[in-house]
Amino acid sequence: MRYLSTRGQAAPRDFEGVLLAGLAEDGGLFLPESWPSLSPAEWRALRGLPYPELAARLMHLFAGETLPLGTLRGMTGAAYAGFGHPAIAPLVQLDHRTFALELFHGPTLAFKDMAMQLLGRLFDHVLARRGERITIVGATSGDTGSAAIEACRDRAAIDIVILHPEGRTSEVQRRQMTTVLSDNVANLAVQGSFDDCQDLVKAMFGDAPFREEMRLAAVNSINWARVAAQIPYYAYAALALGAPERPVAFSVPTGNFGNVLAAWAVREMGLPVERLIVGSNRNDILTRFLAANDMSVKGVEPSLSPSMDIQVSSNFERLLFELLGRDAAATAETMRRFRAEGRMPVPDAAWKRATGLFHGFALSDEGTLAEIRRLQEVAGYLADPHTAIGTAAARTHAPEDPGIPVVVAATAHPAKFPDAVERATGMRPPLPPRLADLYEREERYSVLRADLAPVEDFVRAHTRRNRAG
Numbered sequence: 001m002r003y004l005s006t007r008g009q010a011a012p013r014d015f016e017g018v019l020l021a022g023l024a025e026d027g028g029l030f031l032p033e034s035w036p037s038l039s040p041a042e043w044r045a046l047r048g049l050p051y052p053e054l055a056a057r058l059m060h061l062f063a064g065e066t067l068p069l070g071t072l073r074g075m076t077g078a079a080y081a082g083f084g085h086p087a088i089a090p091l092v093q094l095d096h097r098t099f100a101l102e103l104f105h106g107p108t109l110a111f112k113d114m115a116m117q118l119l120g121r122l123f124d125h126v127l128a129r130r131g132e133r134i135t136i137v138g139a140t141s142g143d144t145g146s147a148a149i150e151a152c153r154d155r156a157a158i159d160i161v162i163l164h165p166e167g168r169t170s171e172v173q174r175r176q177m178t179t180v181l182s183d184n185v186a187n188l189a190v191q192g193s194f195d196d197c198q199d200l201v202k203a204m205f206g207d208a209p210f211r212e213e214m215r216l217a218a219v220n221s222i223n224w225a226r227v228a229a230q231i232p233y234y235a236y237a238a239l240a241l242g243a244p245e246r247p248v249a250f251s252v253p254t255g256n257f258g259n260v261l262a263a264w265a266v267r268e269m270g271l272p273v274e275r276l277i278v279g280s281n282r283n284d285i286l287t288r289f290l291a292a293n294d295m296s297v298k299g300v301e302p303s304l305s306p307s308m309d310i311q312v313s314s315n316f317e318r319l320l321f322e323l324l325g326r327d328a329a330a331t332a333e334t335m336r337r338f339r340a341e342g343r344m345p346v347p348d349a350a351w352k353r354a355t356g357l358f359h360g361f362a363l364s365d366e367g368t369l370a371e372i373r374r375l376q377e378v379a380g381y382l383a384d385p386h387t388a389i390g391t392a393a394a395r396t397h398a399p400e401d402p403g404i405p406v407v408v409a410a411t412a413h414p415a416k417f418p419d420a421v422e423r424a425t426g427m428r429p430p431l432p433p434r435l436a437d438l439y440e441r442e443e444r445y446s447v448l449r450a451d452l453a454p455v456e457d458f459v460r461a462h463t464r465r466n467r468a469g
């Protein structure tokens with residue numbers, strides 16, 4: 001399996017190359033040269049497999065011979081062994097046709113663990129064989145950071161620096177990152193928004209000498225391996241609900257567009273996905289795009305679903321590349337204009353193709369609180385604010401055919417956002433016992449303004465200290 005950059009100027013490479021490169025050198029994102037596709041019979045043969053086995057088999061389609069199936073089996077077995085639910089990603093029925101696909105049973109209580117626990121092991125395996133070290137730089141609005149730190153802490157060949165927007169995550173999210181005191185981990189609170197953090201990460205990758213010197217690697221969903229490792233849970237849910245014979249719809253609370261892109265990928269791979277519902281908070285750029293072809297950037301505003309306080313959704317570029325018929329030059333030019341003008345000029349035909357499958361939905365903070373309350377009262381289900389946006393979106397945009405189930409990605413545990421959940425329901429969800437002392441643990445992080453030079457200095461100092469020791 002070979003991978004191409006959406007901007008066409010970076011050398012194609014295999015899965016291992018893509019895993020280590022993260023962002024392509026031309027600023028684009030890697031995608032498979034062609035989508036692996038399974039016949040209905042092949043999909044049926046995967047139904048009922050335990051999650052780690054299904055994940056190994058689907059990942060093998062993307063990794064090819066760079067990672068034998070047996071090696072992947074060992075990794076998925078270990079990655080999911082510590083999850084707090086035997087199904088790993090259980091489906092919980094909320095009403096006659098709506099299901100929550102709970103993706104938060106991993107160590108840091110958000111869907112990021114589903115991929116990150118595997119990614120940490122993939123890095124380890126490849127780096128050990130090559131005898132190399134990397135420095136990971138990542139941006140987080142709250143969940144990617146803690147999942148990445150948990151997956152990479154104390155790994156000998158990895159240093160990791162995570163940038164989060166100062167004061168814009170929940171306290172639980174911040175503490176999950178900043179209380180990890182391992183030598184190879186550093187946290188940076190950036191005076192800005194998540195978009196600023198993500199821009200800084202991309203700028204570091206764009207600084208070729210620095211990228212080379214640090215041997216930079218990525219854990220955000222700009223890294224194709226992250227998205228690939230999120231594909232199996234959509235297949236798992238669809239197969240459990242009767243695919244490939246029965247179509248399904250997915251409703252995904254969306255920020256950086258990686259999670260919903262993984263749902264889109266299972267459709268490319270041959271599963272019948274009737275529609276994809278994209279839920280946002282007041283940072284509604286994707287909803288405006290789907291409603292009126294208006295992909296224009298406004299400032300990031302804080303909300304009760306902070307992980308989705310994002311305007312520039314990195315992974316949209318991968319969909320754009322497909323919508324433009326895989327025309328890399330057109331994709332590069334569209335992205336250049338988006339950056340220069342703050343508005344993405346998507347041709348009408350491409351926009352119409354998107355609206356044939358994707359449905360956008362945005363919810364205010366008041367609406368989010370009302371939905372958390374409603375779910376608790378009607379279904380006895382305690383949802384976090386991100387998941388609640390997904391369930392509200394699912395009700396608004398459910399397919400007309402009532403026989404098509406709607407699967408909502410339940411992306412975080414309610415205990416990560418106790419203030420919002422308590423405001424909505426009067427109940428304060430407790431943290432699991434292993435995190436019960438989180439508020440007493442020592443925190444360690446630095447604060448910097450959103451400027452490339454001091455951030456690079458920080459990353460360099462962290463890396464040198466560890467490589468010297």
Ligand SMILES: Cc1ncc(COP(=O)(O)O)c(C=O)c1O
Binds near residue numbers: 110111254
């Ligand atoms: C809890 C939660 N829900 C939803 C999202 C949005 O997911 P994505 O960025 O893949 O669109 C995030 C952040 O990624 C998140 O942490």
Ligand SMILES: N[C@@H](CCOP(=O)(O)O)C(=O)O
Binds near residue numbers: 139141256258308
């Ligand atoms: N919501 C995310 C933002 C980063 O998304 P990613 O999928 O690109 O890592 C977070 O919690 O950090």
